[in-house]
Amino acid sequence: MKEISKKNLFKRQTTLSEIGDEGQQKLQDAKVLVVGCGGLGSPIAVYLASSGIGNIHLIDFDKVDVTNLHRQVFYSLADVGKYKSEVLADFILQRAPFTKVSFSTEALTKDHVLDLVSEFDVIVDGTDSLPTKYLLNDACVLQGKPLVYGSLYKFDGYVSSFNLPQEDGSFSANLRDAFPEMDTDVPNCEEAGTLNAIVGMIASAQVNEVLKIITGIGKPLANELLIYNALQNAQLKMKLTPKVLKDKIASLFKLQTYFDAACGTQNPDWQISPDELKKVLSDTEQSRSIELVAVLPNLKLPFKVHQTIPIQEFDANKFTVDNNKTYVMVCQRGFNSYKATKQLREKYPAAKVLNLTGGISMYQCSNDLMN
Numbered sequence: 119m120k121e122i123s124k125k126n127l128f129k130r131q132t133t134l135s136e137i138g139d140e141g142q143q144k145l146q147d148a149k150v151l152v153v154g155c156g157g158l159g160s161p162i163a164v165y166l167a168s169s170g171i172g173n174i175h176l177i178d179f180d181k182v183d184v185t186n187l188h189r190q191v192f193y194s195l196a197d198v199g200k201y202k203s204e205v206l207a208d209f210i211l212q213r214a215p216f217t218k219v220s221f222s223t224e225a226l227t228k229d230h231v232l233d234l235v236s237e238f239d240v241i242v243d244g245t246d247s248l249p250t251k252y253l254l255n256d257a258c259v260l261q262g263k264p265l266v267y268g269s270l271y272k273f274d275g276y277v278s279s280f281n282l283p284q285e286d287g288s289f290s291a292n293l294r295d296a297f298p299e300m301d302t303d304v305p306n307c308e309e310a311g312t313l314n315a316i317v318g319m320i321a322s323a324q325v326n327e328v329l330k331i332i333t334g335i336g337k338p339l340a341n342e343l344l345i346y347n348a349l350q351n352a353q354l355k356m357k358l359t360p361k362v363l364k365d366k367i368a369s370l371f372k373l374q375t376y377f378d379a380a381c382g383t384q385n386p387d388w389q390i391s392p393d394e395l396k397k398v399l400s401d402t403e404q405s406r407s408i409e410l411v412a413v414l415p416n417l418k419l420p421f422k423v424h425q426t427i428p429i430q431e432f433d434a435n436k437f438t439v440d441n442n443k444t445y446v447m448v449c450q451r452g453f454n455s456y457k458a459t460k461q462l463r464e465k466y467p468a469a470k471v472l473n474l475t476g477g478i479s480m481y482q483c484s485n486d487l488m489n
Contacts, residue, residue, distance in 0.1 A: 124216055128170050141333040142170055146216065148332045149173040151238040153226055153254060155202040156180070157189040157317040158268050158324065159244025163206055164192055165325040166242075167214035171332075174210070175238070176221040178203040183479045185450055189314035226250055228376050231257040240328050242266045244321070248300050253376035255280060255293035259367045264331055267293060268324045270312050273348045275320035278358070279327045279338040290340035291358035298362065316348040384456050388463060390446055390472040392481040407443055413458045414449045417478060429454040434465035444470040452477035 124142075125132075132142050150171050152163045155178035167174055182190070182197045182205060190202075197205045203221035210219045226234070235241055235257045243254050243265060251269070258265040258281050265280040282290040323344065330336040341360070346353040390398075398404045399421060410423040413432055427437075429449070439445070445462065447455035452475055459473040474481065 122215055124170075127216070131169065136335045137333060141335065144333050145170040145329070146172040148240065149175075149238045150240050150242060150328060151175050151177070151235065152242045152244055153177045153250065154244035154246070155206045156186065156244065156246065157312070157314070158246075158270070158321045159242070160190050160192045160202070160206055161318060161321040162242055162244050162268075162324050162328075163219075164210060164213075165322065166328060167210045167217040167219065169325070169329060171217060171328075173218045174220075176203040176207055176219065177224075177226055178206075178221075179223055179225040183451060184482075185479065189312065189317045191314075191318075226253065228253060228371075228374075232261060235261045235263050238263065240264050240266060240331055242324060242328060243268060244324070246270070249376045251293065252300050252374070256367050256371050256374075256376075259289070259292050259364055260371060262289070265292070266324050266327045266331070268320045270317060270320060273313060273316055275316050275323070275346045275348070277320055277323045277327065277339060277344045277346075278342060279331060279340055282331070282338060282340045284340075289360065289364075291360045292362060292367075294362040294367065295358050295360055296343050296356070313348060316346070319346065319348070384452075384473065384475075385460075388456075388459050388471070388473055389475045391475050395446060395474060395481070409440075409443045409445050411445055411447050411458070412449065413447055413454050417448075417450060419448075419478060420481060423448065427458075429457060432458050432461065434461040437462060437465075439466045439469045441468060441470070444472060446472050446474055448474045448478060450477045451479050 128142050131137055132139055148171050150166055150173070152159050152174060155163065155176050159178065163174055163176055178201070180202055182193045182200055182202055184198055187193060187195070192209055193202070193205060201223045203223055207219045207221040210217060231253055241254060241258055241263055243251055245251060251267070255265055264282050267276070267278045267280055269276045278296065280290065280292040284290060327338055330338045341358045343356040343358055344353060345356060398408055410421065412419065412423045412426040413429040415426055415428050439462070447458045449455040452473060455477060456473045459471050462469060462471040
């Protein structure tokens with residue numbers, strides 16, 4: 119491959135008087151942590167590397183799924199089943215010769231987050247997990263690190279730069295100043311759906327925040343939450359006041375687990391594999407004792423389900439259990455169905471309730487391998 123010079127690669131960027139060679143060197147010297155390599159994280163990481171960030175570390179435990187591809191455009195059909203962070207790191211290496219990129223396929227946890235965050239200049243939240251968002255926020259406050267926040271809900275996007283140092287030595291607002299309590303009823307993209315255009319727009323806005331923070335140009339979204347609606351092309355900025363201080367967050371950090379079922383280990387005794395379910399459904403006698411329950415609406419199902427209860431409406435107290443039946447909970451990837459399985463198992467310990475491992479995606483993948 120023809121050798122590429124930094125001068126030529128970043129010429130259009132250094133031509134900007136606000137950036138120049140000095141700003142470009144700041145980008146080259148910067149270390150950025152990107153947590154989540156999905157719809158937000160993947161374009162964020164690619165654009166940051168293309169801008170000349172010298173060191174990027176990617177974290178994502180998830181694998182590429184067919185249902186990701188409409189909004190996660192840096193993955194291809196050939197990447198399905200591979201770890202997102204690994205595929206993305208390889209993509210960056212192919213186009214950003216002056217960026218050192220590393221990756222992890224392990225979920226971010228409370229046990230190691232403080233040490234990890236301390237190693238980077240800017241942390242970027244590209245996750246769709248509320249517990250992980252609060253974990254990142256609290257770790258950044260405790261370690262005095264800026265956090266560039268982004269989130270999505272259907273046609274709305276949210277961006278802010280949290281915990282930026284201020285001239286008086288204090289820090290700007292953090293996530294708990296915007297949303298004091300974790301609202302576990304808010305559905306993620308898998309549950310609520312999203313349009314790919316708004317995903318790209320919010321990711322670009324987050325990249326813009328990172329570049330401003332590192333180079334020191336412009337005005338980052340400190341003490342402000344930008345809210346953008348794609349349907350109306352409308353945006354507003356919500357003012358934030360720093361109230362939840364480091365001492366309080368230190369106390370919360372000691373108490374909270376920040377556990378997300380999607381990131382944690384699922385109980386193997388509560389699972390039924392796609393192959394096992396196929397065998398049961400193909401046996402007329404056995405299939406009579408199975409009741410299939412979808413916990414996401416509008417799923418493209420390879421079999422008929424007996425009922426659909428969206429996970430945000432799922433209530434074990436209202437679920438009627440027949441101890442002669444085996445209930446199999448299903449969703450797209452096996453995360454939300456596991457939440458429902460856990461609810462029912464805890465409410466009805468004697469009931470036979472199983473989670474379809476890997477969800478419909480794994481079931482269909484198994485079909486493809488057999489054909």
